[in-house]
Structures are given as C-alpha cells and as structure tokens.
Amino acid sequence: MERVKILSSANSLAIHSGNVLYNLVMSMDEICASLCGNVKAWLIENVNQPICQSKKSSLFIDGGSTYEMENRDDIKITLKVFLQAFDSPTLQEALDTALGVLKTSRIDSVLLSFPPNNSDSNFQQFKFSTIEAVWKKLESYVENHAVNKIGVCDFDGTSLQDLFTHAKIKPTTNQINLVQCCTPPDDLAAFAAENEVMLLTHRDPTVILPPKTVQCILSDTGVTGDWRPSYLLRYTCVVKLREIVKCRGYLVKLSNRQAST
Numbered sequence: 001m002e003r004v005k006i007l008s009s010a011n012s013l014a015i016h017s018g019n020v021l022y023n024l025v026m027s028m029d030e031i032c033a034s035l036c037g038n039v040k041a042w043l044i045e046n047v048n049q050p051i052c053q054s055k056k057s058s059l060f061i062d063g064g065s066t067y068e069m070e071n072r073d074d075i076k077i078t079l080k081v082f083l084q085a086f087d088s089p090t091l092q093e094a095l096d097t098a099l100g101v102l103k104t105s106r107i108d109s110v111l112l113s114f115p116p117n118n119s120d121s122n123f124q125q126f127k128f129s130t131i132e133a134v135w136k137k138l139e140s141y142v143e144n145h146a147v148n149k150i151g152v153c154d155f156d157g158t159s160l161q162d163l164f165t166h167a168k169i170k171p172t173t174n175q176i177n178l179v180q181c182c183t184p185p186d187d188l189a190a191f192a193a194e195n196e197v198m199l200l201t202h203r204d205p206t207v208i209l210p211p212k213t214v215q216c217i218l219s220d221t222g223v224t225g226d227w228r229p230s231y232l233l234r235y236t237c238v239v240k241l242r243e244i245v246k247c248r249g250y251l252v253k254l255s256n257r258q259a260s261t
Contacts, residue, residue: 003043008224010057011259015039016101017250018064031209031232035252036217038063043221057259062101069237072104076240080111080153080175082208082232086130088137090253094231095141097251102235106146110138111175113153116206122177123156123185128166139169151175153202157187164195175200208232214254226257 007013017034042061069075081094091112099105114131116124128135141147151173152163164170174192176184178201183189192199209229218227230253237247 004222007039007043007059009259010059010225011256012058012230013039013227013254013256014058014060014097015250015252015254016060016062016064017252018062019247019249021245021248031250031252032213032217034063034250035214036220039218039221039223043223069104074240075246076108076238077102077104077106078109078111078236078238079107080113080202080204080234082113082204082234083134084115084229084231086114086134088133090231091134091137093253094233094251095138095146097253098233098235099146101249101251102237106148107141108147109149109151109173110141110147111151111153111173112138113204113208116154122154122179122206123188124154124159125156126159126163128162131163132166135163135167139167142169149173151198155188157185157191160188160197161191164191164197170195171197173198173200175202177202177204177206179203209252218254225259227254228257229253230255 015035015038017038020030020034038061041063079095079098081091083090095107095110099107112134114124114126117126118124138147138150142150149172150169151171152160153175154177155163155174160171160174174188174197176199178184184199189199191197209232211228214227214229218225233251235249235251236245238245
C-alpha cells in the first residue's frame with residue numbers, strides 16, 4: 001500500500017516495458033499489457049526495483065532488460081516517438097531516456113509522430129511553424145551525432161514539402177498508415193520520389209494512447225490521480241545483415257494532473 005500512495009501522489013511516472021518481442025498480442029494490447037503489468041509488478045510483487053524519486057516526485061519503473069548488443073555496429077536501432085504535444089523538452093526527455101535504457105550513444109533512425117489534427121484521416125496537415133521547435137531539437141541530435149536519420153509520420157504531400165523546404169536537416173522517411181487505403185496520394189508519392197524520401201508503412205492507430213485508456217489501466221492497479229500521457233516511444237533493434245528483429249520495447253511517460261494542482 002505504501003507504493004500505491006507514493007505513485008498516486010507522484011507528479012509523473014515513466015515506465016520501461018523491457019523486451020516485449022515475444023508477446024503474442026496486437027500492438028495496442030501490447031502497450032497496455034506492458035504498462036499495466038510493470039506497474040503491478042512494482043506495486044505488488046515486491047521486486048527490487050528502486051523507487052527513483054526527484055524533488056518533483058518523478059518515478060521511473062524499469063520493467064526489464066533490453067537486448068545485449070555485443071557489437072553495436074551490427075545492430076540498427078529505430079525509435080518512433082509519439083508526442084502528445086508540440087513540446088521540444090518532452091522530445092529531449094524521451095530521446096535521452098531511450099539512449100540510457102538502450103545503453104548506447106547513438107540511434108540509427110528516429111521517426112516523429114505528432115499529435116493528430118484530423119483523427120478521421122490517415123494523412124495529417126502540419127505547418128512548419130507548428131513543429132519547428134520540436135524539429136530543431138531533433139536536428140540537434142543529428143548534429144551531435146546521437147541520431148543518424150530522422151523522419152516523420154503521416155504527413156500529407158503539402159506538409160512534407162513545407163517541412164522539406166524549411167528544415168535544415170531534411171526528413172529521410174515519411175511513415176504512412178495504409179490500413180484503410182492501398183496507395184499514397186499522387187502528390188505525396190511524386191514529391192517523395194523526387195526528393196528521395198522513403199515512404200514506409202505502419203498500422204498504428206491515429207490516437208495511440210488515449211487518456212481514458214491510461215486512466216483505466218492505472219485504476220486497475222489501485223493507483224489514483226488524473227493521469228495523462230506525455231509521450232510514448234517504441235524502440236526496435238534489428239540485426240542489419242539478416243534483418244532479424246532482436247528486441248522491441250516501449251517507454252511511456254505519464255503526468256498526473258491531480259498531483260500538480
């Protein structure tokens with residue numbers, strides 16, 4: 001009960017899922033299961049996970065180890081960061097936490113998924129002025145050799161062209177959701193081909209972690225508070241030559257609005 005009280009009064013909570021590669025569940029269920037499971041383990045099972053508290057009562061629950069990379073050069077690490085706001089400090093926190101958890105000084109590729117402005121469409125419209133601060137923060141990681149390639153998710157043709165025109169470091173990838181359609185729009189496909197931007201696909205939902213889902217998961221543990229997601233990060237480690245996925249996991253940061261009031 002002591003840990004339930006500590007967590008209920010905390011301002012924020014970060015959770016690392018550990019390697020979930022062998023979980024035979026769908027993506028959304030995988031996220032929820034790892035989130036709830038690790039919180040329950042920390043609260044109930046009396047595991048030897050330290051209670052990491054700062055002056056602002058920020059907690060971190062580490063749910064397990066990642067893939068042990070004997071030779072970092074043989075592994076490709078990709079991050080997909082689902083931001084809940086256009087906030088550059090949040091992106092920095094997500095990337096720094098991932099670098100620490102993965103015990104590496106560099107990431108091969110980072111994809112940014114911004115808060116959707118149209119939940120009914122697979123393609124989103126963003127002005128560069130809206131994402132500028134976040135994109136410049138990501139560019140700084142490339143300039144400091146902590147990230148190699150950077151990209152975006154679900155940009156329509158106009159938004160991708162706007163970003164490509166104004167960005168100092170250009171996106172190399174636009175990951176798009178083709179669950180409800182089979183081909184990208186002609187203008188997007190043409191611009192991507194002309195500027196050597198890879199169009200990859202994904203099956204993530206438009207809203208990856210709704211606040212109601214977070215509330216439901218934490219309520220099941222006995223933890224109280226008004227919890228909202230700040231970011232969700234998914235990492236994947238792949239053996240380059242064989243294209244074998246060796247590790248996949250999540251980092252989630254939640255903020256407790258009730259504790260902040």
